[in-house]
Amino acid sequence: MSSLGQALLYIISTHQGIPDIFNSKILFLAKNRRETMTRWWSFGWQMVFVTFVFMVFLTTPVTSQPQTNLLIQSCSQVNVTNIPNFIGNLNETFRDVRRKLSNNNTYFATSEQTRNSVPVYVLAQCRNYMSTSDCVSCFDFADTSIRFCAPANGGRAVFDGCFLRYESSSFYDQTTAPGNVGLCGNRTSSRQSVFETAVDGLLSNLTIATPKINGLFAAATAPVLGTNTSTAYAIAQCVENVPSGECQNCLQVAYANIKSCATDVTDGRGVDSGCFMRYSASAFFALNKTTDLTSFLRHGGSSNKGAIIGGVVGGVGFLIILLIAVLLWYCRSKRTTPGGGLYGATELQGPKDYSYSDLKRATKGFREENKIGEGGFGDVYKGDLKDGNIVAVKRLNLGSDTAKDNFESEVRLISNVHHRNLIRLLGCCSKGPELLLVLEYMANGSLEKFLYG
Structure with a gap:
């Protein structure tokens, strides 16, 4: 369509009474001859006005507007049934879209009207290099052009500078369609x-x-x-x-x-x-x-910047958490194993960790008749374990402030001295009200003799 034709359409569409010109169905709904003649009389004056404008364009050089060069216009093959309601919804949505595009740096707008049986969905977009006034002007041309699709339930007009589309159902997520x-x-x-x-x-x-x-x-x-x-x-x-x-x-x-x-x-x-x-x-x-x-x-483009930054931050965060965990473990191990550490000293020998209740039951509650000797840091009791083994249980004196150190010192001492004439450390118990050593039971002699001469 030429720029002259587009301009004429725009002038006609903005002239008062234009819906009665193009909507022939509404025109022929006139109930009496007088109303019909009145409409055609008005139409005659409008045609005189259009003829005058046409003559002006013939005598005035026309400069084509590149951004309003019409590329594609297509209309649906299906017509709506309720034309007055449809036209009303179309007008309202077009006005709403135009108002939105009139805001500075706004190139995209949608609007929908679904209040009756003929809903209308409208989408318009201008090229981002255009000014606001050029964008609105292009939309006005598209508005004028696409109205010729009515009463079709869908239409599309694409210009160099903008495009406009309306449908009777939502289409906003549609990107490709037949006819591209x-x-x-x-x-x-x-x-x-x-x-x-x-x-x-x-x-x-x-x-x-x-x-x-x-x-x-x-x-x-x-x-x-x-x-x-x-x-x-x-x-x-x-x-x-x-x-x-x-x-x-x-x-x-x-x-x-x-x-x-x-x-x-x-x-x-x-x-x-x-x-x-x-x-x-x-x-x-x-x-x-x-x-x-x-x-x-x-490589990757800016769309992956967030993922890259997130990966770096996540990796650094993981390393920090890992470092904190290692430090906490180290501090806890230092706090629970002073003086070199009980379990570090007995790792090769592999002493068993006995429960306090099992040892108390084996010695019958540390009764006097089960007592078999006394050592430098406590008494020694005979114990019968549930598995049938007989052991010697040394009960350290907890009244001393250095009981824990003495306990670990004795474990390290016995664990690191190996001789066929010395008793063997079987295990210990450090999780209870008392610190206990579990030693090999010597059936024929004094345990104290072997430990302290």
Whole structure:
């Protein structure tokens, strides 16, 4: 559609009474001849006004607006049944979207109206290199263009600078759909082969980088090798509410659709439900709107920065926790084994750790008749263990402040002295109200004699 036709449509759509012009079904619902004639009389004056505007355009040079160049317009083949309610919902959602796009640095907006039997869902998006006023202007053109789809229950209009879509059911998560196309221009270059190389690399980089960028939009340039002034310009954009993985899939389809265009022409576009891609030999965006793709093309890209940082922090945290655990274990072992450590001194001999209750039961509660001798640090008792073995149990004197040290000293002493004429240490008990040594029982002689001469 030409810019002249678009402008006429915009003027007609903003003129009072326009719903009665295009909605013929409502027009023919007039209940009497007078009302019908009144409507057609009004329509005649509107046609005079449109004819006047048309003559003005014929005598005034028209400058095409590149951002409002219509690329695709399609309408659903299914019509709604309740046209008045549908048109009301459509108008309300369009007004809401326009209001949202009027905010500075807002390029994406959605709106839905589901209050009756004909719900309407609307999505609009502008290219991020556009100003707010240009974005709203492009939306107005799309609004005017797409209204010709009514009463169809869905429609889509795609321009260079924006796109607009409405449906009677939610479609916001849709990225690719049948009918995605590549649109090749008609301009050529004398150095088409080197231009194709530059475009191919540029589009490939945009396909990789754009899904990793906040806002899912990127604009970039690339010099054309072998020339002094030639540059390739390109953009890639996905609908803001789609996941980055779906964005990349959509851009790969768009890239495949327009890759062949660069073989023959210097401008091309890839259009899909969830993304848009364009390249040209002419600048169609300001250079200050370009994106540095370098950091997004490195191994892993910026999308993995969070994972990398998380991995580093997690690794450092694990090492710190491990170090603290080792220090706590070391401090606890030092605190429970002063003087070199009981279990370190007896590790090779492997003394058994007896329970206090078992030894008390074996000596019949340390009765006097079970007493068989006295040592330097306590009395010695005969004990009958549950397994049938007979042992000598030495009961250290706990009244001394150095009882624990004496206990461990004696264990180390006996454990580290080996002689066929000396008794053998069988084990000990340090977890109870008293410290106990379990020694080999000497049936024919005094244990004290063997220990102390």
